[in-house]
Amino acid sequence: MLKLLGAYGSPFVRKVKVVLDEKGLAYEHEQIVPFPATPEYRKISPLGKIPAFMDGDKALADSSIICAYLEKAHPAPALYPSDPYEYARALWFEEYGDSGLSPIVGGKMFFNRIIGPRFLKRAFDEALFQQALDKDLPPMFDYLENQIAGDYLAGGMFSIADLAIATQFVNYRFAGGSLAHSRWPKLAAYIQRIQARPKFAAAIAIEEKMFGGGRD
Numbered sequence: 247m248l249k250l251l252g253a254y255g256s257p258f259v260r261k262v263k264v265v266l267d268e269k270g271l272a273y274e275h276e277q278i279v280p281f282p283a284t285p286e287y288r289k290i291s292p293l294g295k296i297p298a299f300m301d302g303d304k305a306l307a308d309s310s311i312i313c314a315y316l317e318k319a320h321p322a323p324a325l326y327p328s329d330p331y332e333y334a335r336a337l338w339f340e341e342y343g344d345s346g347l348s349p350i351v352g353g354k355m356f357f358n359r360i361i362g363p364r365f366l367k368r369a370f371d372e373a374l375f376q377q378a379l380d381k382d383l384p385p386m387f388d389y390l391e392n393q394i395a396g397d398y399l400a401g402g403m404f405s406i407a408d409l410a411i412a413t414q415f416v417n418y419r420f421a422g423g424s425l426a427h428s429r430w431p432k433l434a435a436y437i438q439r440i441q442a443r444p445k446f447a448a449a450i451a452i453e454e455k456m457f458g459g460g461r462d
């Protein structure tokens with residue numbers, strides 16, 4: 247049996263969940279909150295982060311590693327382009343989402359405004375939030391706006407690139423961010439299109455009940 251470990255609200259858990267769903271795989275989803283990670287959980291995820299994954303007794307950690315494993319183990323439908331350069335571009339956009347957008351959207355916005363105050367008794371740092379909106383994100387959104395040429399970011403197909411970018415924008419919206427009426431029309435339409443895919447939309451709908459309401 248396949249098992250996804252990690253809590254709703256995490257863009258990385260969502261990334262793996264949508265890969266599993268797009269590939270039509272059956273799996274259990276165990277809600278693991280990593281604040282703090284237990285010694286037991288660290289045996290599966292040595293850095294103490296979510297998600298982790300079990301395929302029977304085989305354990306894996308890190309969303310990118312888990313998604314790469316799922317692609318090898320269950321190749322259809324393909325979620326990585328086959329052309330070498332487009333494959334590398336897809337990995338680049340995954341990295342851009344995971345290491346570029348996430349520290350800002352996840353750390354300075356979603357965690358700062360939602361998770362910290364709601365679950366960890368941490369005060370909301372409004373200056374940090376505003377810094378993300380005013381300084382950090384505009385050049386990143388400009389970059390993405392310029393990268394969007396067709397329906398998808400890499401290889402002319404829905405891929406890990408689109409998933410890794412669009413998952414960050416779920417947290418962006420949950421934290422109160424908006425792309426509407428913005429200076430990024432291509433990006434706004436692209437994100438809406440990717441998140442409207444049935445499996446993606448279904449994953450978001452579950453979390454919407456928890457995080458989509460009013461902001462704290």
Ligand SMILES: N[C@@H](CCC(=O)N[C@@H](CS)C(=O)NCC(=O)O)C(=O)O
Pocket residue numbers: 255256257258280281294295296297307308309310344352
């Ligand atoms: N590179 C990792 C990042 C995972 C990550 O940062 N997860 C966050 C939640 S969204 C976490 O577990 N944080 C707990 C911690 O850093 O202690 C991945 O892609 O899985």
